[in-house]
Amino acid sequence: MQWEIVIGLEVHTQLSTQSKIFSGASTAYGAAPNTQACEVDLALPGVLPVLNKGAVERAIKFGLSVNAKINSPSIFARKNYFYPDLPKGYQISQFELPIVQGGSICMHVNGVQKVIRLTRAHLEEDAGKSLHEDFHGMTGIDLNRAGTPLLEIVSEPDMRSSAEAVAYAKTLHTLVRWIGICDGNMQEGSFRCDANVSVRPVGTEKLGTRCEIKNLNSFRFLEKAIDFEACRQIEILEEGGTIRQETRLYDANKDETRTMRTKEDANDYRYFPDPDLLPLEVSVEWIEQVKQTLPELPQSRRDRYMVEFGLSTYDVSVLTASREMADYFDAAVKLLPTQAKLCANWIMGEISGRLNKENIEISTCPVKPDDLAALLIRISDGTTSGKAAKTIFESLWLGECGKNVDAIIEAKGLKQISDDCAIEKLVDEVLAANVQQVTDYRNGKEKAFNSLIGQIMKAAQGKANPMQVNTILKKKLTEK
Amino acid sequence: MLNASLKELSKQLAEKKLSSVELTSFFLQRIKTLNADYNAFITTNEEMSLAQAVAADKMLAEGEGGALTGIPIAQKDIFCAKGWLTTCGSKMLSNFISPYDAGVIERFNIAGAVNIGKTNMDEFAMGSSNETSYYGIVKNPWDTKAVPGGSSGGAACAVAARLAPAATGTDTGGSIRQPAALCGISGIKPTYGLVSRYGMIAFASSLDQAGPMAKSAEDLALLLNVMVGFDARDSTSLQRAQEDYASSLEKPLSGLRIGLPKEYFAKGMSQDVENAIDKALAEYRKLGAETVEVALPNAPLSIPVYYVLAPAEASSNLSRFDGVRYGHRAESYSGLTDMYRKSRAEGFGPEVKRRILIGTYVLSHGYYDAYYIKAQKLRRLIAQDFAEAYQQCDVIMGPTTPTVAFNLGEKSADPIQMYLSDIYTSAANLTGMPAMSIPIGFGEKNRPVGLHIIGNYFKEAQLLNVAHQYQRVTDWHLKSPV
Numbered sequence: 001m002q003w004e005i006v007i008g009l010e011v012h013t014q015l016s017t018q019s020k021i022f023s024g025a026s027t028a029y030g031a032a033p034n035t036q037a038c039e040v041d042l043a044l045p046g047v048l049p050v051l052n053k054g055a056v057e058r059a060i061k062f063g064l065s066v067n068a069k070i071n072s073p074s075i076f077a078r079k080n081y082f083y084p085d086l087p088k089g090y091q092i093s094q095f096e097l098p099i100v101q102g103g104s105i106c107m108h109v110n111g112v113q114k115v116i117r118l119t120r121a122h123l124e125e126d127a128g129k130s131l132h133e134d135f136h137g138m139t140g141i142d143l144n145r146a147g148t149p150l151l152e153i154v155s156e157p158d159m160r161s162s163a164e165a166v167a168y169a170k171t172l173h174t175l176v177r178w179i180g181i182c183d184g185n186m187q188e189g190s191f192r193c194d195a196n197v198s199v200r201p202v203g204t205e206k207l208g209t210r211c212e213i214k215n216l217n218s219f220r221f222l223e224k225a226i227d228f229e230a231c232r233q234i235e236i237l238e239e240g241g242t243i244r245q246e247t248r249l250y251d252a253n254k255d256e257t258r259t260m261r262t263k264e265d266a267n268d269y270r271y272f273p274d275p276d277l278l279p280l281e282v283s284v285e286w287i288e289q290v291k292q293t294l295p296e297l298p299q300s301r302r303d304r305y306m307v308e309f310g311l312s313t314y315d316v317s318v319l320t321a322s323r324e325m326a327d328y329f330d331a332a333v334k335l336l337p338t339q340a341k342l343c344a345n346w347i348m349g350e351i352s353g354r355l356n357k358e359n360i361e362i363s364t365c366p367v368k369p370d371d372l373a374a375l376l377i378r379i380s381d382g383t384t385s386g387k388a389a390k391t392i393f394e395s396l397w398l399g400e401c402g403k404n405v406d407a408i409i410e411a412k413g414l415k416q417i418s419d420d421c422a423i424e425k426l427v428d429e430v431l432a433a434n435v436q437q438v439t440d441y442r443n444g445k446e447k448a449f450n451s452l453i454g455q456i457m458k459a460a461q462g463k464a465n466p467m468q469v470n471t472i473l474k475k476k477l478t479e480k
Numbered sequence: 481m482l483n484a485s486l487k488e489l490s491k492q493l494a495e496k497k498l499s500s501v502e503l504t505s506f507f508l509q510r511i512k513t514l515n516a517d518y519n520a521f522i523t524t525n526e527e528m529s530l531a532q533a534v535a536a537d538k539m540l541a542e543g544e545g546g547a548l549t550g551i552p553i554a555q556k557d558i559f560c561a562k563g564w565l566t567t568c569g570s571k572m573l574s575n576f577i578s579p580y581d582a583g584v585i586e587r588f589n590i591a592g593a594v595n596i597g598k599t600n601m602d603e604f605a606m607g608s609s610n611e612t613s614y615y616g617i618v619k620n621p622w623d624t625k626a627v628p629g630g631s632s633g634g635a636a637c638a639v640a641a642r643l644a645p646a647a648t649g650t651d652t653g654g655s656i657r658q659p660a661a662l663c664g665i666s667g668i669k670p671t672y673g674l675v676s677r678y679g680m681i682a683f684a685s686s687l688d689q690a691g692p693m694a695k696s697a698e699d700l701a702l703l704l705n706v707m708v709g710f711d712a713r714d715s716t717s718l719q720r721a722q723e724d725y726a727s728s729l730e731k732p733l734s735g736l737r738i739g740l741p742k743e744y745f746a747k748g749m750s751q752d753v754e755n756a757i758d759k760a761l762a763e764y765r766k767l768g769a770e771t772v773e774v775a776l777p778n779a780p781l782s783i784p785v786y787y788v789l790a791p792a793e794a795s796s797n798l799s800r801f802d803g804v805r806y807g808h809r810a811e812s813y814s815g816l817t818d819m820y821r822k823s824r825a826e827g828f829g830p831e832v833k834r835r836i837l838i839g840t841y842v843l844s845h846g847y848y849d850a851y852y853i854k855a856q857k858l859r860r861l862i863a864q865d866f867a868e869a870y871q872q873c874d875v876i877m878g879p880t881t882p883t884v885a886f887n888l889g890e891k892s893a894d895p896i897q898m899y900l901s902d903i904y905t906s907a908a909n910l911t912g913m914p915a916m917s918i919p920i921g922f923g924e925k926n927r928p929v930g931l932h933i934i935g936n937y938f939k940e941a942q943l944l945n946v947a948h949q950y951q952r953v954t955d956w957h958l959k960s961p962v
Contacts (some may be wrong), residue, residue: 043805044580045681048678082820
């Protein structure tokens, strides 16, 4: 039987606010345990939550960027369960009325566009951490992370392969960083995926029983866990078994998923509206204000680059992988709008390569967009060659000559000889000194041409404009 | 000092005829001698109280004192106070020294008042007789065989027995008004949202409201002036212009329309209480008020609605007491679940456990709609009843409690009977409206009777005016058991 895999993702994005969602404590990562947990985070008797406006703003931003409905009011609810790293004995989340409802995300898989519908996105607080090492058989509790704002983004079961799931997750990852609501740092847990996976016979409508896989903190694990889980389910069904609805944990070391808890031992969370927090009203004016702060979105950028500059789908997807990259491209291409492809090539090639090697972000690239543009202008007007440009780029990177391209060209003698007379003179000299090769060429030995070019360039110390050399040499050889 | 009003004490302090240290020492001494008889206080701390008194005297000397500067206030042990043991009447918090001040405590501190001690209360404010406290029963100063009421039983006892000039209480279903009635003092529960809940240990968040308990309406006004105010740390706190609750005390009552809900005068009220109410109403008519019958058809549902919603919220609010970070943790246990189970089984008393069970049940999958949602709908209907009644009257009056104080142990075996003590009071919590109780005489066994006055939202000043005018022409509020 042919099987179809059905996947929906729940992504927890940590919102990039300075302070926690219901307290004033800092959200900074990596501090000593419990140094960033105030009386509210510790759930001391009598403390109360106060909603962080910045977290709400970020949720609205997200809602607007995926064309979702912003619910007003939305309701905070308590999700009750006992766990040592959950200090209140309940998590404040949103249940019946989330702040963001619906919307969709447009993504590309192997050059094909696909739209994934979103169910909802809701605000909630993160829990703390249980530390099991170094406590002599006891468990340590670190509440620094408790109360960190999260936006849980839930998709419809619209994905049909692990590749689609990864493409969706990557598109979402780009988007949340693009609009500045999440730093996207997966190692620090700022972007965490849970996947709901089921399978069904191709051609059928009814969804199969799903399993939820937790703990997917990299795109690679997401892909591998889904592939493993789909195979596991298909195997069971093909052997005549049934799938049990459960929560499974992905073990990256063994590359397998295994049962964490079944539906039977799932908690009854006893959700009810949190009486400490009023229904959250979001006015039309507020939404409008937030809208004004939204940057041009990746999808719109992609369309614009294709239409305006005629760039390929591949180039466009690389350039819009992050807002910083796209902004860099925009700033550079503005200075030489007719050379978009050249710009794109340099950013994707020389610059990206160098950034990777040095492990720095494009936003802190020592070669600024206007430096790059100045360099590319000198390539396109023939002042310097593409080859020499790499040397100039190196000087720019190191900040030599006050990062002035013309000064670098001057200082390093990288100016290209583009004067026809000067080149003709060089060509004539070389031809005069190599009569045999000229004869060979005229007798049909094509290879002699390249040898002559080599000698002319050598005579020009590599500075002659190769295009001009080529044209002039051809002209001279065919003369007479 | 013993029977003086807050206004008189304040005047003497301002005129340097009395120092806060003298006043504080006087009441500390009374507590030392008499608390063994009443058990009104869980904690006193002479050193900390006197340090505040010294600071208050300095404020007064510099002419910076306000109406409450230097005056000792007994604080209910539900308010977190920095450096003070804060138990909420429970074994669960019998080792909890608060590292921070509640909003209410902070406001009293800024006003220069002195914290004279933390008063006894029903465990986590769950009870109507103060018999559920881990720290033992509190006795009614009028008759030590009787309960003082609850949950602010220690506070009511402290004021009635003159162990403190005034006290704070909290009221979730009647916990200020019922003990005030049973101990023959005055107490007011303000409109929900006027007094900060920050640092007040939560019982049922949508119903809890702090308020003052004192000898007279005039004293309550001065206390309310300090207690009411916006607190950004409480999302349900209301941002309103500051009101002077003492400013309209002297307004005559002519033309005042008093609504008498027929449901509150039906069966259930004992004869002695009814007699006292009748006399009080006659007094009001003499003062120029008229009485009109009003209907609150859904009000009799207040108790069932209250006993769904309050335990629901409580079951969640009390989840934080898990023995992990503070409070009681069992001595020995095997694993996490066992630690939770033992710590909570040992730390909570039977009434608290009962309410956690009820609350957990009504919020459970499959029961939520039938109980919690239905109760919320009825809560709105009850509020509508009151809104309609206020079309015909300015304030609503009735008995605060169906009977005078009952005997210690009389109802502790029957929770339903105990719950019915709040039959007249819980509607004001469900609707969020202000309500108060004032003493209006004595019933059976010479135990006090309270008059319940309920007002529309933000009508605290009017309630205090209505109470004060009565207290101008009567002296029930001046009677003392000591």
